[in-house]
Each structure stands twice: as C-alpha cells, then as structure tokens.
Amino acid sequence: NMGNWIINHGLTSFILVVWMGINIFLFVWFYFFYDLGDQFFYTRHILGSALAWARAPAAVLNFNCLLILLPVCRNLLSLLRGSFCCGRTMRKQLDKNLSFHKLVAYMIGLMTAVHMIAHLLNVEWYNNSRQGVYDKLSTALSNLEDSDNTTYLNPIPFFPTTIPTYFVFTTIAGLTGVIITLCLILIITSSMEVIRRSYFEVFWYTHHLFVIFFAGLVFHGAGRIVRSQNMDTIPPHNFTFCKDRSDDWGRIPECPIPQFRGGFPQTWMWVIGPMVLYLCERLLRFIRYMQAVRYRKIVMRPSKVLELQLVKNGFTMEVGQYVFLNCPAISQLEWHPFTMTSAPEEDFFSVHIRSAGDWTNKLISIMEQLPEGAQGPKMGVDGPFGTASEDVFDYEVAMLVGAGIGVTPFASILKSIWYKFKESNPKLRTRKIYFYWLCRETHAFEWFADLLQVLEKEMDERGMGDFLTYNLYLTGWDQNLTNAVTVRFDEDTDVVTGLKQKTHYGRPIWDKEFEKVRKENPTSVVGTFLCGPEALAKVLEKKCAKYSDVDPRKTKFYFNKENF
C-alpha cells in the first residue's frame, strides 16, 4: 500500500528526483549560456549549436564526476552513519551507495558520448572554416591570428595544415579527451556484471584506471580552446553592426578587430574536493589494514568452511554488519566482504568463510597447513559496515527467515538475542522467535546447525524450550537422504541436523506458518525479517499483509526487507 511504499522507497525516490533535477538544470542552464550568450556570437557563427551541445554535457559531467567518488568512500559513509544525522531511513540510503555509484557512472557514460559527438562536429566545422569553405565572416574570423594585437578564435592552426585527427592529438584537450574516454570505456566493459561476478580481479584492477581518468580530466580544459569574445575591449566591437563588415575590421572606429579569450578551466574546482576525500579514504583503509589483528581461534568446519575468530583493538560491531578482509599473502590489493557471525556481546568478532573462489580457496588452504595453535597470516580488517539489524530486538515476536547463504547474519542475531536474554537486557523486547531456515542442502552450514544445537541445549536447561522455534526446510534432497530418514524416523533427534526439531522437506507452506504464528500470538506485533531471494521477499510481504488484522488488539505482521 501507499504508506508502506513511501516508508520503504520514499527517500530513495526523493534523492533520485533531486539528482536528476540538478542534472537537467545544469544541462539547460549551460546550454542556453552558450547558445544565447553574446560573447559566443562569433563562435556560434562557425560552430552553430554544436558548441552548446558540447558544453552542456560538460557541465553535467563536472557534477557527476564530483559525485562518483563519494559513494565508494565506505569509511566516510560509516562515519556519517554513526553520527548525528541518521535515522534508520537515512542509514538505509547509505547502504545503497553502490547502486548510486553505478547510476552516476551511466550518466557519465551517456554525457561523454554526447560531449564527444558534439566536439567531433566542432572540430570538423573549425577545420572547414580554416579551409575557407564557409562564408566571408567565417573565413575572416578564422583568419584572426594569435599575435600582438589580435587574438585568435579558431584553435586549428594555420601551419602545418592539419587534419582533425592530427589537431586532436596535438592539443591538451584532444589528447586528454581521447585517453580518458578510452579509460572510461575499459572501466565500463570490465564492470559489466558478467565480468565483475566471475573475474573480480579484472574488474578491480582495470577500475583503477580511474586515477588516469581524473588526472586527465583535471587538465582537459587547460588548453582553453573554447573561445569567447572579449566584450570589454576599448573601443567595443559591436558584433551586430560589425558582422557584415569584416573587410573593415581594424579600419573603421566602430569595428576594431575582435579579441577572443579562452574559458577558464573549471573542472578541477568541482572534483578536487572528492579527490581529496577519496585519498583520505584510501589512507584510512591503509591505516586500518596496518592495525594489528590477532587470531583468537581458527577452526575448520565441515564442508570446507573456515571460521576465524579475530580480535582487534577498538573494534565494535552491531548485529548483521559485515567487514572487509585483506590478506597480503594472497593478494595485496583485494578486499573481500564477509558478514560477521559473532554477537556484539562477545569479546571477539568472527566470520565463517566458504570456499567460493580463488581468494577464499587460497585462504582455506593456507589455514589448513598451519600448525596447531599458530597465528594465521597477516590480515587487514576494514569495517564494520552496513546498517545494523537492530530492529529485530524491537518486536515481541520475530519471524526470521534465512535462505541459503542468507542464514549467516542470523547467526549474529540469534546469538545476540540469546546474550541479551540472559543478561535481561532491556533493549530486548523479543519474547518468542520463529526461525525458518531454507536451504537446498545443509552442506557448508553444519556450523550453523551446531549453533542451533548449543542454543537448544541452553534453552532446555533453563526450561525455555519455547523461546526459539526453528524449522529447517531442505528444498533439495536425494535417495540416500530418504533412506536414512526412513530407517531412523523413530529417533529423538533429526537425522540431518541432530536437532530435536525435525527437518521438513520441500518449501514451507507459508499460509500454514503465518496461521500458526497468529494463533499462538493472538495480540502481538510480529516482525518478519528475511535474508534471501527477492521472490521470497515478495511472497512474505504479501503474507504479512494478508494475515495482519486491522484491529489493533489483534496480531499484526510487519515485513522488514533487510539488505544484509
């Protein structure tokens, strides 16, 4: 419904509208500045509206090149997140930083294309004018030289006779333009999703061409080849009167030879701030990387899952956050994100690393070869990042749904809930949790089953067996499994997980589950949290709406779409 949409998407839409509005404003403003401005009358005589079509996207490019560095300053964003401003809604915006980065990149690509095409036209028209192909006024303007009492308009020199290509490669603007456009194209093709997901190193290393991009960008306007007429000459040159009297320029008092000057390069003013900020960001990452990280425990879990328990001075985290890890022994430049599986109440932080690619495989093999009790290889830790999922503690009844790898942040959440419960932490309002764990098979998640076992035991000891109800749904199963289950159906504990509560096969029937939760909690507010695929999010959102009662005394379901 409308209210929900505004809460979930309102701020994002607002930001996008403002951003697009600024883009449009800049484009239109600078278009008319160059298309109507008197000082460009003579320039336009040669170039037509191609001048404005080149300068308008240039302004939009300045703005977007300013913006593009900001969303990737993750430490800066973390600072913002932790500070004054942020209500939860604002913090969630900061989590969408990469989407915004991509959007700005698309705009830069589009504007570069327009800018380049317009300048292709400009160079061609200037060249034609130099060859004397156009009218008298045009030739007269192009004949203006760069000497003692004349300044030139047409940047294409007389000698040597040039072709456009030669001209472009021998001017600062042309050369930097070609180089940075090339960098941009390489960055874009290596950032396509196919390449990014499968060959991260190609993406990451090629992306560093942005350094060349910004360097070239700053010098791009240094040649000052966009020329405008100096309207303040004494005596003044009135173009309306003098445009048809080019033969008389310099010979009659009303028409002195018109003087021209180049535009002052402005791009550096736009981008210098973000460049400095980004430099600070990289410096900060480096400092954090230098900070000592000690291994408290290294555990090889079943199915090639590596658990690392780490300790770092001054490190504090909240539930559901993630860190970036860097291991110079494997790769100097790569930082990889991992959701933390420890609770903030613990005096260490942990990650569970699955074998999922080059970097993770190398890390696991290094750890496997470590002698017992030894410290692991030097590890840099950046973070924590991400919006904390603290909302979980606000609900009396919580339905937590984790699908596949999405179960990882719930390790942190469940542990924290249990710690808070034991300490009678007033922040914890949760009295009952329904946990749904959906996966194709439990390989690589046995460590999570172990965690549930420990929790189950502790709750039993306190007579709190009801606090946590969990349901494991195996959505992929085979003959061996069925045989095992059939033979051991009578045992107390589940054959797959060793847990007291039995495994289900196939997907949950959500109608039944919501019905059950509603029946067992007739007057509560239930928070539903999902970490899993989008399709499931839609299903759960619908069910929450369906089973919520308008009557405020009865059960109400709230769906929280978290980006873990």
Place this chain on the structure above:
Amino acid sequence: MGKIEWAMWANEQALASGLILLTGGIVGVAGQFRGWQFAAYGVAAGVFVCLLEYPRGKRSKGTSVARTGQYCFTVCVKAFGPLTRNYYVRAFLHAAICVPGGFMLATVLGCVCLGIASLIYLAAAIRGEHWEPILPRTETQRKPVPPSIKNPPSNPPPRPPPEMRRKRVDDLEGAAYDNPIPVTANEY
C-alpha cells in the same frame, strides 16, 4: 588471476567497440565530414562487429549468461565453424577491421577500442580458449525414461527393521506417524 577467461572481457570490449565505431561512422556520414567514406566504412564495420560479438560464448567453467535474444545470432555465428570458433582468427580479424577507422577522427576511438579488444582476444587464444555456442537443451539431451518405471514394482517398499515397526501400544501419541485406521495391540 588464474581462472579468468579473457574471451569474456574481450567480447564485452569488442561489442562496445562495434557500437562506438558505428556511432562515429554515423556522425561522420550524417555530418558529411571530410573523408566520410571512412565513416561509411565505420558504419558497416561497426554493424559487422556487433553482429559477430553479440552472441556470448559458453564459459568453460561456470554458468553462461546469454544475452537477450541471442539465439539466432548464435546460429549464424556457429555456421562459420572454425572461423568464428578460433580466437586467433578473431584477434587478427578485429586488428584488420580497426585499421581503416584510424584515418578519420570520428572513427578513431572505435579503432583504438577494437584494437584493444583484438589484443585481449589474442591473449585468450594463447591461453587456448575458444568460442562455444550457448545452445538451449534439446529433447535428445534429456535422459531416456528407464524401462523399469513402466512396470509395477516387484519388491515391497523399504521398511525399518521389525522391532521399530512394532507399534508402541503404550505410547500411541508418540508413534511417529498417523494411522488412518485404528491401531490395535498385538497385530503381529
């Protein structure tokens, strides 16, 4: 960087180059630039490169994501057999195609981009990669239905051992399954 298939990136780069060459060519022709003949060539070459590069090849490891509607292009490209399968051919082809683009400003960028794509394809070819079409799974690839399914089962279904099968009269509630018919003691 061991497991990179360079051809995947070369393909993205070449497709982008084709588009850039095409765009530059259109501008050169529409603006009636000097040397517009090279621009016309750029249009033709750009279209050709786009058609050749649009169908993504199959990855040797991992899932391949086909581009929308690429099936008919796949069929056409596949029809050229070894010419399109081999990446050395593609590398030299792109290198040759890009050269005339360098003679005119509007197509220079397309020329350089295509040259770079050619180099990446060369790297792919040296590493032994080749182009495989992504084809939809056909009927013949499905496993044929084994004959045994057509006959009724000759063995009884697997059961737990007898001591577990015996219904626990003292704990009917705890019996692991519901019975549609009432349970009586000493059935066996």
